Structure formats: structure tokens, C-alpha cells
Amino acid sequence: MTFETRSPAETEALASAFANVLKPGAVIAYFGGMGAGKTAFTRGLAKGLGAAGEVSSPTFALVHEYQGEPPLIHFDMYRVSSLDDLYTTGYFDYLNGNNILAIEWSENIEEALPEDAVHVTFEVTGEESRRITIEGGPDFEYPSH
């Protein structure tokens, strides 16, 4: 499914709608560069899952937890380059079926993504507009604007 959003607010709304159909254990793998809308999308997921608090890219912490229902686990794999690195982030512990994982820089851990991971690709199409392609996830209704 491909969506065109015209602002960060729309990207957020799209992700919020998507969050409603996600089940615990879902892994959302992001593909796309800086400023492409990943943080806005994650903010929408957190909102959709009822998680309070600020969402920011876990560039330095590597992982942020947002206490939603289920919890949302937000990874940034930019600096992860080996399976040993990945192990020490707790990634494999979070794959216990109780959480929803959102993973920035999934390119770096592609071999360690579960087979049923949802791929979300972000493309910059204008100053504020983005093309967001969601592959492998459940169908959902996106509110019209």
C-alpha cells in the first residue's frame, strides 16, 4: 500500500491509523534516509497505541521504550554493525511477541529481521510531502483529508 502525505501531521495521522490494526509482536522496519518522516511516523504509532511522552529518534540511546498498549520499542540501528552489537541492544529480548518494534536504519540489520516484518519505505517527494509505502502489514483504513 502506498500513501502520499502532505505534512508531518498527515504522516502522523497515517501511522496512528496503522497502529490500530497492529498486533503485539509486530516488527515495523523503516527504510529511508534522514528527514524522510520516520520520527513523525513513530510519533503517530505511539499516539495510536496510547503511549504518552515525547518521541525522538534514539540516535544515542539506540532504543527508546514508550509504554503503550502494547509497548512500542523504537530502535535506531545506524551504529549497529554486527550481530554481537545487536544482541547487546536487547533487540532479541524485545522480539518476545509482547511488543511492537519500530526500527530505524533497518538496512543495517536486514538479516536479523523476522520474516514477517512489515517494511515501511519513506521517500521525500517535496518540502513537506512524503510517499510512504507499507508492505507486508495488515490492511487498514486511512482517514481521508
Next chain:
Amino acid sequence: MNILAIDTSAQVASVCVLNENTILSEFSVNAKLTHSQTMMPMVRSALDCAKIELGQVDAFAVSAGPGSFTGIRIGVSAVKGLAMACGKPCAPVSTLEGLAYNLPECSGILCAAMDARCSQVYNALFRWEGGCLHRLCSDRAISIKDLGADLDKFDEKIFLVGDGADLCYNNLKEELPFLQSVPPHLKLQRAASAGLAAIKRLKAGETCTAAELMPVYLRLPQAERELLKKQGK
């Protein structure tokens, strides 16, 4: 000799107070709660129920790995702190060896397997003989496929224990008709089993100080690690 044993190496959190002859108290939780919520209250309750003061504990046993990165750190850190405060020795045991004590005297091969994700397991093979546990290989991280190839050499029953048991059974049962799954109460980590494995170590004088106690992580297979190298960077 009173022993407090802890296993938080995977989703189960388990705490046991025991001596050489008796399991005095044991608590296990496998309800998707975090270890930080359950473990210390269980330590308190296990000691209270056994009517043992913390100061009467002679040694602290812990499943020191392999297993979940976070889980092992929680168990090892808790035991490190308790042992340091009490000035008592620690007895770290292999999580896989602890699992082998779930099924004493089974006739055949005992295959302990913990899910390491990405179609890999932490594994070791054992055999019980005359009340003694014999180890057939070192603790290892291995793909399920390679484990299947290794198990193919046996022509006797192979009992699977650990949270990777079902995974192995479902993937390998076609090619390995000798595989046996075990019921839920024998399948997963129990602190009593870790404690019994620790007693063997304590009798052999194989203890360490709180400062020396370290988690044991197994490196995942090299071939898999190489696949993760960043491309074009």
C-alpha cells in the same frame, strides 16, 4: 548448606531456596512480566517461606548464561549484589546444564535448546548415566539446521528441553524421528534445577566471589555476523 538459586535467563523468572536434600521453597513466574517486577519479591517470599534469613544463605547460585541479554544481566547482577552484601560465594551454572537437571535419569540424549532468534539456538547435549550428568559438547550457539545435522548421528531418543524445544521439534521432527518433546512442567528453566546443578559445583569447590561473577554470553555464529556488515558504507 542453604542455597539461594535464581534463573532469569529467559522469559521465566524463578527463585529457589534449597539444601543438598530438600527444595525448601521455589517460585516461578512465566506471565510476561518483567524480571525487575517479579524477581526480588520472589527472593523475599522464598526466603520467608523457607524460614531462612538472608544471612543464613551459604551460597548464591545463578544461571549465568547463555540466554537473554537483559535477563542474564538481571540475574547475575542480583546475585552479585546479594553475595557481596552477605560475603558469601557464588556458584554460576550454565543455563543449559540447569535445564538438563529438569530431566534426570532420562535414557537417551538430552538436548537443551534456548531460542536465540533468527533460526538459531543456544544448545548443549548431555547424557545421564548412573546419577551423573555427562556433557557431550560445550555450550554453543548454532543454527537449527546445523543442530539437526549434528543430532542425526544418534540412534536413540533425544529429549528436548528449553524455550527452543518446540522450535527444534517442529523444524526437525521430519528428519529426526527420535526427537521427543517433554511436558510444560519439565520444559523450561527452574531455579531448583539450577540450584541442583550448583550443588555439584559447590561440592567440587568450583565457586567464585561476587566480584568474579560474570555473565556468560555466547557469540552467535561468524557466518551470520558477516551478513550484517554495512553495505556501501
